[in-house]
Amino acid sequence: MTNPLSLFKPFPEPPALILDYIAERSAEESVVDGPPPWDLGALPAELAKPMPAWLNSVCRWLNQTYAWQPQDVIPPCWEKHEGLGYEIAALAFARGDAYADPGSTVVWHEQYDRFLTRMNKALGKAGDECRVGRHEDCPARFQIAAWGEAPAANPDPTANTGGPE
Numbered sequence: 001m002t003n004p005l006s007l008f009k010p011f012p013e014p015p016a017l018i019l020d021y022i023a024e025r026s027a028e029e030s031v032v033d034g035p036p037p038w039d040l041g042a043l044p045a046e047l048a049k050p051m052p053a054w055l056n057s058v059c060r061w062l063n064q065t066y067a068w069q070p071q072d073v074i075p076p077c078w079e080k081h082e083g084l085g086y087e088i089a090a091l092a093f094a095r096g097d098a099y100a101d102p103g104s105t106v107v108w109h110e111q112y113d114r115f116l117t118r119m120n121k122a123l124g125k126a127g128d129e130c131r132v133g134r135h136e137d138c139p140a141r142f143q144i145a146a147w148g149e150a151p152a153a154n155p156d157p158t159a160n161t162g163g164p165e
């Protein structure tokens with residue numbers, strides 16, 4: 001008789017490049033002063049490259065392992081929902097630390113439950129469509145567009161601004 005637990009699948013390992021980066025960052029005499037790997041928007045292109053495939057496998061694992069109800073499923077278009085991407089990355093990296101002891105593992109599960117609540121609040125009605133592969137654009141896009149484009153973060157100080165000298 002096979003052990004029924006043999007059907008339980010292991011959590012996907014982060015990409016080797018990312019594991020090396022984490023090790024370098026946490027080394028005592030670290031010279032690496034880069035962003036934490038869960039800060040997706042801050043990652044240099046080299047580190048960002050392997051992340052979507054890994055986070056996809058994390059989402060697949062979370063869905064297959066925990067999602068019993070349709071509203072618990074992370075939609076396959078999560079990459080188009082920037083906020084979801086940040087949350088999924090944080091949850092994925094936090095799991096590794098949380099599993100160091102059972103109490104923090106319990107807390108991780110509670111955080112996962114909160115993540116589901118926030119995900120459904122953010123997705124709203126669009127979640128039903130997104131979950132079946134019909135991504136709907138952000139309902140707040142018109143209100144966000146009213147902000148216009150951001151001014152350049154670092155204006156060229158040598159540029160003539162037309163102001164008083």
Ligand SMILES: [Zn+2]
Pocket residue numbers: 075077078080081130134135136
């Ligand atoms: Zn979507």
